[in-house]
Amino acid sequence: MLEGQAASAVIADKAYDSNGFREQIAVMNAEAAIPSKRNRKVFISHDLAHYKDRNRIERCFNRLKHFRRFATRYDRTTIHFTVAMIWIA
Incomplete structure (x- = not known):
């Protein structure tokens, strides 16, 4: 998922908390803002300020999904x- 990508930080939820994924992020020289799962024996700290940005991004996408034509691409012309992109901007 991260091959060929460049970033200073990767923000993800608990579902992406795996050693392999964290190693990919480390190879990118990026910071991982991923909270640890409950079953992790050694908890890894994460930057809460970065993780709060994930919520803002998720709310933006959920807001866009409220526009059914945009979300389901009924208007394909x-x-x-x-017009939709101008209206959103």
């Missing part, structure tokens, strides 16, 4: 996408 170029003019509809152009």
